[in-house]
Each structure stands twice: as structure tokens, then as C-alpha cells.
């Protein structure tokens with residue numbers, strides 16, 4: 001009899017323990033379902049407001065805007081174009097952890113749990129409204145998502161609640177002493193909430209892509225104009241076609257991408273407008289895409305490079321751009337450069353996603369082929385590269401010249417206004433520094449002894465490249481053979497036939513620009529105005 005009683009006590013205790021753990025796990029699951037519901041509902045609402053206003057995108061954007069330049073630079077270097085994916089995964093991982101914690105919190109106190117969900121909604125809303133292009137409506141996805149999720153959490157936590165403890169007088173059977181929650185009710189509610197959320201999320205996706213269908217169609221239907229001034233043919237010898245050497249023209253799919261956009265803006269070319277206004281603009285204008293097509297069209301090869309490109313880095317590409325001369329448009333609007341007495345020395349280009357990029361008026365109007373580009377390598381601009389219109393200015397780093405998804409050009413002064421990257425600690429003005437890169441052999445390659453072609457690219461946009469030299473193990477510099485020059489605004493390939501002997505060797509390269517200035521060997525960081533130093537590659541000849 002006593003034995004029996006002990007056994008049943010032990011059984012009860014273990015059952016109770018198991019049910020405690022079971023409830024905790026289900027509470028965490030409720031948190032996850034509520035979190036999923038918040039994001040799904042937000043996805044649906046942001047499809048109506050605008051895709052960029054979703055909480056993950058907004059918080060990600062806010063993190064990008066506030067990250068110190070060194071960190072941002074590190075992220076771009078470390079993860080390249082994947083940096084944004086890594087950021088979003090990080091946010092979702094954090095949210096997952098918080099969602100489970102909030103679910104457990106709701107088990108103890110349902111009101112507190114739901115209140116915690118609302119706090120996250122407020123964070124998302126503040127981030128969305130605070131984006132450069134944010135408007136009050138951008139708070140809606142986070143707020144509506146959080147309110148619905150708070151309700152869902154309240155409901156699920158309610159199903160996990162234990163019935164009130166019976167008074168001791170009512171006896172002591174295991175089930176009643178520890179109570180049991182409404183398991184069936186929980187499963188039904190949780191399944192319903194998860195299914196409804198998934199449907200809301202999918203519907204949101206659908207809506208977003210149908211809203212964007214117009215932009216996709218406008219790009220698809222666009223026939224690029226025949227240029228009035230075609231790009232000079234690339235000289236036969238400009239592309240050395242050496243294995244491992246970057247091609248002279250970078251295909252669009254391989255072209256580097258650097259921007260702060262977590263959602264690539266998709267603009268319908270038919271609805272696109274560009275306003276030119278500001279200080280010293282005698283005749284402000286607004287032009288549409290068709291207006292640009294009716295203008296004189298130029299086509300040029302221009303090499304674009306990012307200021308975040310470290311020595312030897314990949315953030316450089318050369319494309320054939322087609323578009324209109326920006327200086328012509330400015331002149332028609334009555335703009336004069338400072339050297340002709342104009343009051344504005346800075347052009348601030350603004351994109352649909354709130355990016356601002358400041359470019360010297362003098363540079364744009366000094367006769368170089370600064371353009372509003374509509375096409376890249378024979379296609380309309382890819383969405384990721386600025387469709388329908390972006391700026392390209394030979395000789396300046398992208399962050400001070402190459403605004404994508406352009407929508408507004410304001411004339412002002414450098415004293416009066418700091419553009420986005422300048423606020424982040426980068427230089428106001430940043431002409432491209434003369435640099436060179438060894439593309440082949442790759443670091444730690446092991447070529448056979450004998451003649452090894454060492455080849456790469458060198459660039460000093462708008463000054464041109466006049467000489468490239470290579471040295472081995474700090475020895476004398478050897479003159480590399482330059483590929484034919486396409487133009488001052490494009491990079492130039494080079495090759496040096498290295499009589500390689502066995503062993504570990506360090507190759508270094510340096511270029512001299514068209515003014516006769518040789519690339520400095522002094523190492524400088526990318527912040528604030530571009531990296532310097534000689535690219536070196538270590539190889540094991542064996």
C-alpha cells in the first residue's frame with residue numbers, strides 16, 4: 001500500500017515536470033507563431049504602403065545608415081554584395097530569439113507578453129518613418145503587424161493557461177492537482193494562426209510583385225535609342241584575353257554592386273521624372289524618360305570604381321553606358337559652373353530611396369562625358385544598377401558621382417549641404433586615385449617555373465594610364481606591356497612575362513597615370529577618400 005502510494009507520487013511528479021517543460025516549449029512556439037504573424041501581416045500591409053517599409057527592411061536600413069563607415073566598409077569587404085543578406089539574416093535570428101522569450105513571458109503574464117510584442121512594433125515603425133525617404137504611412141506595416149501579433153499571442157497564451165487550482169478539499173488526484181491546459185484548443189488556435197499568417201505573407205508577396213509588374217514591363221519593353229555619338233570601337237588590342245585576367249568590358253551580371261538598398265527600387269520608366277532645380281538654376285525643369293530619349297544620345301565606355309575598394313579589391317567594373325550629357329541639361333536649365341560665375345558648386349543627386357550623392361558642378365561641366373545613363377552594355381540599366389536612370393561621371397568614385405534610381409538634382413554648395421556618405425565620414429570630394437591590380441596569378445597559386453604571364457588592370461579614370469611596372473621580391477621594377485588604350489576614362493590591361501624560378505615569391509604592381517604621377521606605395525585606408533598602396537600577390541613557383 002505504502003509502496004503504491006510512493007509510486008503514484010513519483011509518477012505524478014514526473015508527469016508534472018514533463019507538462020511544465022511541454023508548456024514552456026509550447027509557449028516559445030506561441031512566441032514564434034506570433035513573430036511570424038507580425039512579419040507576415042507587415043509584409044501584406046507593406047505591399048500596399050511600399051515594400052521598403054516592412055520592419056526587417058526598415059530596421060536593416062536604419063542599421064546601415066547608422067553603422068560607422070569602418071564597419072560598413074568591413075561588411076562590404078567581408079560579405080560583398082551578400083552583406084545585406086547577412087544583415088537581414090542577423091535581424092531575423094535576433095527576432096527569433098526574442099519571439100521565443102516573449103512567448104515564455106506571456107505564459108507568466110499574458111498582458112506583459114503582448115505589450116512586449118507592441119514594443120517591437122514601435123521599433124519597426126520608428127525605423128521605417130526615420131528612413132531618409134520615410135513617411136508617416138511607413139509606420140503602418142510594423143504597427144498593424146504588431147497589433148495583430150499581440151492579439152495572437154494573447155490568444156495562444158490563453159490556451160496554455162492552467163485551470164484554477166482546485167481547493168485541497170477536492171482531493172488530490174494527479175491530473176487535478178497540477179491541472180492541465182486546453183491542449184486541443186492550443187493546437188487548433190496555433191495551426192489557424194500559422195496558416196492565416198502564411199496566407200497573409202504570400203498574399204503580400206503576390207501584391208508586391210503585381211505592383212512591380214509595371215516597372216518590370218517598362219524595362220522589358222524599352223528599346224534603347226541608337227546613339228547620336230556612338231562609343232568609339234574598343235581597339236583590337238585593348239583586351240589581352242589572358243586566362244584569369246578581367247575582361248575589358250564587365251558583363252552586367254558580373255558588375256559589382258554597392259548600395260544601401262535592402263529592397264532594390266523598381267520604378268516604371270513611364271512614371272519616372274527628374275527635377276532639376278536649386279541655386280542658380282534660372283529655368284528649373286522636370287523631365288520624363290521620353291524627354292531624355294528625344295535628346296542627343298551619347299554612348300561611352302567608362303570604368304566605375306567604389307571608394308570602398310581596397311587595394312586589389314573587386315569593386316570596379318567597366319561598362320558601355322548610353323545616355324544623355326548631364327552638362328547639356330544643366331546648361332539648358334541656366335546653370336553656370338563656378339569658374340563662369342555660377343553660385344552653386346555642388347550637384348546633389350537624390351534617388352527614389354532617399355540616397356543623396358554630391359558631385360562638383362565644375363567637374364560635371366568641364367567637358368568630360370558625365371552622363372545620365374539609361375543603358376548598360378546594350379541593355380536598359382538592370383534594376384540593381386539604377387533603372388531607369390543613373391548618373392555616371394568619369395574620374396570620380398561612385399559615392400560622389402554615380403547616383404542610381406535618380407529622381408532629383410539640386411544645385412547647392414558644399415558649404416551648405418553634406419550628402420549621405422559625407423555625413424558618414426567620407427570626403428566631400430573624391431577623384432579616383434591611380435591604382436593597379438594583379439589578376440593573375442592568383443594569391444598562393446603555384447605556377448610551374450619558366451615564363452609566367454603576370455597580368456592585371458590599372459586605372460586612373462580621366463587621366464589615363466601611361467605605364468605599369470611589376471617587381472618581384474622587392475627587386476627592380478620591370479616595365480609591363482600595356483594593352484591598347486581605349487580612352488582616358490577606362491581601365492587598361494597590362495601583362496609582364498615573368499621568368500619565374502622555383503620558390504615563394506612576392507609580386508607587386510604600380511601604375512603611372514597620364515600626368516606622369518606614379519601610384520603611391522604608401523598604404524592608406526579606404527576611408528575617407530579611397531585606398532592607396534601597391535597590390536601584392538604571393539605565389540609558390542614549383
Ligand SMILES: Nc1nc2c(c(=O)[nH]1)N[C@H]1C(S)=C(S)[C@@H](COP(=O)(O)O)O[C@H]1N2
Pocket residue numbers: 255256257258259260261304305306307351352353355384385386397398399402403404405
Ligand atoms: N541610390 C543609390 N545610388 C548609389 C549608391 C547607393 O547606395 N544608392 N551607392 C553608390 C556607390 S558607393 C557606388 S560605388 C556606385 C555603385 O554602382 P553599382 O552598384 O552599379 O556598381 O553606386 C553609387 N550610387
Ligand SMILES: [Mo]
Pocket residue numbers: 258305306307308397398399
Ligand atoms: Mo562606392
